[in-house]
Amino acid sequence: MTTPAVSDSVSERQHEKLHDVVIRFAGDSGDGMQLTGTQFTNTSAVLGNDLSTLPDFPAEIRAPAGTLPGVSAFQVRIADYDIHTPGDVPDVLVAMNPAALKTNLGDLVPNGIVILNVNEFNKRNLGKAHYDVDPREDGSLEGFRLFEVELTRLTLEALQELELDNRSRGRCKNFFALGMVYWMYSRPLDNTIEYLYKKFAKKPILAEANEKALRAGYNYCDITGAFQVRYEVEPAQLEPGLYRNINGNSALALGFVAASRRSGLPLFLGSYPITPASSVLHELAKYKQYNVTTFQAEDEIAAVCAAIGASFGGSLAITSTSGPGIALKSEGMNLALMTELPLVVINVQRAGPSTGMPTKTEQSDLLQVMFGRNGEAPMPVIAPSSPADCFFAALEASRMAVHHMVPVILISDGYLANGSEPWRLPSVEDLPDLTVDFYGGENTDPEVGFLPYRRSSETLARPWAVPGTPGLEHRIGGLEKQDGTGNVSYDPENHEHMTRLRAEKVERIANTIPELEVVGDEDAELLVVGWGSTLGAITGAVNLARRQGYKVARTHFRHIHPLPRNTEEVLRQFPNVLMPELNTGQMAMLLRSHFLIDVQTYSKVQGKPFTRSEILDRIVEMLET
Amino acid sequence: MTEQATLTRSDFQSDQEVRWCPGCGDYAILKAVQDVFPTLGIPKEKFVIVSGIGCSSRFPYYMDTYGFHTIHGRAPAIATGLKVSRPDLEVWVVTGDGDALSIGGNHLIHALRRNVGLKIMLFNNRIYGLTKGQYSPTSEVGKRTSSTPYGSIDAPFNPLAIALGAGASFVARGVDVFLPHLKSILQRASAHQGTAFVEIYQNCNIFNDGAFQAVTSKEHRKADVIYLEHGQPVTFGDDRELGIQMDGAQLKVVELGDGLTADDCLVWDETDRNLAWAMAQMEAPAFPTPIGILRSVERPSFESQVVAQIQHEIDIKGSGSLDELVRSGDTWTVT
Numbered sequence: 001m002t003t004p005a006v007s008d009s010v011s012e013r014q015h016e017k018l019h020d021v022v023i024r025f026a027g028d029s030g031d032g033m034q035l036t037g038t039q040f041t042n043t044s045a046v047l048g049n050d051l052s053t054l055p056d057f058p059a060e061i062r063a064p065a066g067t068l069p070g071v072s073a074f075q076v077r078i079a080d081y082d083i084h085t086p087g088d089v090p091d092v093l094v095a096m097n098p099a100a101l102k103t104n105l106g107d108l109v110p111n112g113i114v115i116l117n118v119n120e121f122n123k124r125n126l127g128k129a130h131y132d133v134d135p136r137e138d139g140s141l142e143g144f145r146l147f148e149v150e151l152t153r154l155t156l157e158a159l160q161e162l163e164l165d166n167r168s169r170g171r172c173k174n175f176f177a178l179g180m181v182y183w184m185y186s187r188p189l190d191n192t193i194e195y196l197y198k199k200f201a202k203k204p205i206l207a208e209a210n211e212k213a214l215r216a217g218y219n220y221c222d223i224t225g226a227f228q229v230r231y232e233v234e235p236a237q238l239e240p241g242l243y244r245n246i247n248g249n250s251a252l253a254l255g256f257v258a259a260s261r262r263s264g265l266p267l268f269l270g271s272y273p274i275t276p277a278s279s280v281l282h283e284l285a286k287y288k289q290y291n292v293t294t295f296q297a298e299d300e301i302a303a304v305c306a307a308i309g310a311s312f313g314g315s316l317a318i319t320s321t322s323g324p325g326i327a328l329k330s331e332g333m334n335l336a337l338m339t340e341l342p343l344v345v346i347n348v349q350r351a352g353p354s355t356g357m358p359t360k361t362e363q364s365d366l367l368q369v370m371f372g373r374n375g376e377a378p379m380p381v382i383a384p385s386s387p388a389d390c391f392f393a394a395l396e397a398s399r400m401a402v403h404h405m406v407p408v409i410l411i412s413d414g415y416l417a418n419g420s421e422p423w424r425l426p427s428v429e430d431l432p433d434l435t436v437d438f439y440g441g442e443n444t445d446p447e448v449g450f451l452p453y454r455r456s457s458e459t460l461a462r463p464w465a466v467p468g469t470p471g472l473e474h475r476i477g478g479l480e481k482q483d484g485t486g487n488v489s490y491d492p493e494n495h496e497h498m499t500r501l502r503a504e505k506v507e508r509i510a511n512t513i514p515e516l517e518v519v520g521d522e523d524a525e526l527l528v529v530g531w532g533s534t535l536g537a538i539t540g541a542v543n544l545a546r547r548q549g550y551k552v553a554r555t556h557f558r559h560i561h562p563l564p565r566n567t568e569e570v571l572r573q574f575p576n577v578l579m580p581e582l583n584t585g586q587m588a589m590l591l592r593s594h595f596l597i598d599v600q601t602y603s604k605v606q607g608k609p610f611t612r613s614e615i616l617d618r619i620v621e622m623l624e625t
Numbered sequence: 626m627t628e629q630a631t632l633t634r635s636d637f638q639s640d641q642e643v644r645w646c647p648g649c650g651d652y653a654i655l656k657a658v659q660d661v662f663p664t665l666g667i668p669k670e671k672f673v674i675v676s677g678i679g680c681s682s683r684f685p686y687y688m689d690t691y692g693f694h695t696i697h698g699r700a701p702a703i704a705t706g707l708k709v710s711r712p713d714l715e716v717w718v719v720t721g722d723g724d725a726l727s728i729g730g731n732h733l734i735h736a737l738r739r740n741v742g743l744k745i746m747l748f749n750n751r752i753y754g755l756t757k758g759q760y761s762p763t764s765e766v767g768k769r770t771s772s773t774p775y776g777s778i779d780a781p782f783n784p785l786a787i788a789l790g791a792g793a794s795f796v797a798r799g800v801d802v803f804l805p806h807l808k809s810i811l812q813r814a815s816a817h818q819g820t821a822f823v824e825i826y827q828n829c830n831i832f833n834d835g836a837f838q839a840v841t842s843k844e845h846r847k848a849d850v851i852y853l854e855h856g857q858p859v860t861f862g863d864d865r866e867l868g869i870q871m872d873g874a875q876l877k878v879v880e881l882g883d884g885l886t887a888d889d890c891l892v893w894d895e896t897d898r899n900l901a902w903a904m905a906q907m908e909a910p911a912f913p914t915p916i917g918i919l920r921s922v923e924r925p926s927f928e929s930q931v932v933a934q935i936q937h938e939i940d941i942k943g944s945g946s947l948d949e950l951v952r953s954g955d956t957w958t959v960t
Contacts, residue, residue, distance in 0.1 A: 288934060
């Protein structure tokens with residue numbers, strides 16, 4: 001296909017309804033693909049589609065232009081029904097240059113749509129993408145529906161009347177592409193236009209330029225006969241309510257503001273920039289009017305330590321990081337554990353070890369957060385299972401911390417952090433009540449005085465007595481404490497007692513958390529078990545397997561430590577248990593060692609989430625052999 | 626609230642047995658602090674002492690105030706979080722040369738540059754005591770210790786120079802055995818807005834006895850010690866027969882007499898950063914040792930600015946509604 005002919009009649013084109021479509025925008029890091037994808041997502045969200053997104057970008061801010069490592073992509077799936085993943089394979093690929101085509105074409109569905117910016121297909125760029133022959137000429141694009149568009153030239157032409165340099169004009173080409181995709185999938189432009197004028201309020205010429213490019217792309221499809229079919233994806237039948245689209249890190253930030261309001265405690269975040277956790281810091285830094293203090297510390301250690309100091313002073317204290325930062329914070333976490341102060345440590349996991357692959361997702365810090373501290377150092381661990389669930393997990397982590405006087409780990413990952421989904425907004429009054437009463441000296445025995453380590457018989461939590469309270473002056477620290485008095489103690493019996501007590505305190509949280517729920521066939525031959533961000537892919541795969549007639553059920557761990565009370569009972573109910581994990585089998589190892597149950601691992605460590613079909617294939621393989 | 630007027634030294638003594646080695650300089654510093662706190666006009670429950678790890682860091686256990694014995698080197702970071710979230714508290718940090726300048730060097734310089742309202746007492750004994758006598762970042766070159774049997778080859782830090790280099794707004798030096806002088810410095814430190822950094826020469830009579838003899842011995846304590854006083858000419862000596870003059874960018878010692886009087890000497894100005902820098906370079910035995918306040922300038926504290934920024938946002942936008950926040954951004958309704 002070459003330059004399309006002008007069609008006389010627009011109306012003769014077919015309209016086709018789709019239940020779902022997966023679109024991937026791919027280009028150079030500087031091409032604005034994340035923004036383009038986000039705009040398509042937000043517009044689709046407002047239209048009422050269910051959706052799920054998967055941004056995929058390099059760690060380098062601007063790798064050399066046009067090269068393979070510099071490719072940045074954003075995948076979005078929209079649907080008229082309830083979906084769980086951003087899609088296994090794209091139906092549409094927008095490739096802004098040869099490198100973007102090369103790195104993404106292999107994922108495309110057979111007969112999928114490829115939109116190419118042909119202006120970038122010159123010898124130099126083909127060379128940078130390591131193409132010896134132009135892929136348009138060697139047959140490698142056969143089997144796809146190819147649309148070659150002079151995206152750059154058409155954008156420049158559309159903007160020629162604007163007082164802008166050519167470079168700035170050319171940078172609008174992503175909005176030309178977006179306009180085309182909007183036309184193809186029957187999306188309105190106003191949401192994005194409104195965004196542009198807000199974003200470029202101080203430089204309206206840029207808003208105007210991008211709007212022109214967007215409209216030009218849309219009209220290009222409308223006027224030319226390039227596309228004979230226009231698609232529609234109707235709104236999804238989601239549960240009634242008010243919705244917004246949200247990614248995991250934004251949801252975490254909102255969740256902690258909510259926890260602060262529901263507990264009546266000011267929020268304090270100590271943090272140090274690290275991918276992919278930084279946006280939690282960015283988001284919370286905006287919320288000063290909510291009495292949120294964000295402290296960008298000199299390093300990871302100072303970040304957790306400042307949070308511990310704030311906790312001692314009576315704040316809802318949190319710290320956010322990723323795996324390498326957890327390694328640095330482990331001594332600080334143990335101080336919070338020993339002094340029995342509330343603290344939430346957020347680990348947005350990335351592919352490790354060491355620096356690893358900072359922008360790629362993985363679930364390989366589970367054993368680190370469970371055990372990566374000196375001594376016997378149990379901490380509660382909670383793992384959100386979707387971007388929107390990050391909001392509720394933040395509330396739940398805060399609840400455990402302040403009501404049980406323990407440091408808590410909230411373990412998310414890069415997939416949840418950057419991926420987004422529609423979120424049915426909760427009513428604020430329905431959120432859990434996290435009210436905290438600081439200890440003010442009630443019922444203190446005048447003979448004995450204040451006992452900072454005297455415990456609640458129910459939770460074993462010690463009183464939270466904050467500096468500034470007259471008469472409760474006391475000292476805490478990392479040395480072993482005598483139970484009750486909190487005095488430094490080297491007594492052997494006391495150390496054993498305290499070691500077991502700290503573990504028991506965490507175990508008793510199990511009395512306050514929901515039990516595991518099993519979804520699927522009661523007489524299933526296989527239970528698929530997951531934790532954290534794999535929920536979507538597992539749900540999708542189990543649904544497909546059941547539709548194909550396999551007897552399968554699934555359950556999902558949100559609370560990892562302590563485990564839900566019915567864990568063993570659920571696992572023993574089924575003859576086979578499969579645990580897909582983005583590591584080499586860490587949760588499976590925990591369950592095996594706890595219960596001596598043969599949990600089979602399905603492992604993937606490629607810096608990418610599971611696809612539905614990968615898990616489906618494994619389910620079928622297990623049940624057919 | 627505790628009656629401030631009635632506070633005495635005994636109100637600040639905890640019931641814990643003090644366990645420093647007999648003869649340790651820490652006892653004198655503890656006494657100085659317990660003498661000074663009741664005089665500050667601050668309610669007892671507002672004091673918090675935060676320490677790291679090391680001999681000096683046992684300090685909180687011996688004070689009947691709120692206290693936090695934290696982890697090695699991190700006291701300034703923990704104290705920063707506490708002070709920023711609770712500016713109403715009077716937060717003192719107790720640390721040592723190993724704790725503050727080796728493992729915790731980063732936190733120290735960042736607290737100083739931010740000007741967090743902390744009073745930092747650095748007990749400098751030029752040795753690791755609690756781990757039994759290894760050389761520290763302030764030990765002199767050539768020092769033989771358990772970890773340097775052939776003598777240390779590390780160039781030592783000058784704590785005052787580090788504090789000045791980090792932009793500290795209050796830098797002072799006291800000596801464990803010069804009690805009235807030390808107390809006067811601690812009082813000034815408490816009154817300072819922002820970080821007050823006080824190096825305290827402290828004798829470790831077990832592993833580094835006599836480390837500061839050039840300052841503390843009878844023979845030297847007048848002859849070779851400069852007691853800095855703001856607005857006063859800098860003179861010293863048994864009979865104040867010596868003075869300090871500027872010599873280019875450096876300081877030099879001059880003998881008074883022959884027409885040279887105190888009026889010809891440098892007048893100490895604790896707001897002059899260059900003077901403070903030059904004075905911090907004077908080290909025994911080649912030079913007399915300066916003690917007192919090297920630098921004290923007004924600079925807004927970190928926590929006051931954090932609070933002001935939050936208050937400003939609340940003033941212009943109102944105290945945010947959680948409901949509105951959750952519903953912000955593009956929303957749509959499914960019916």
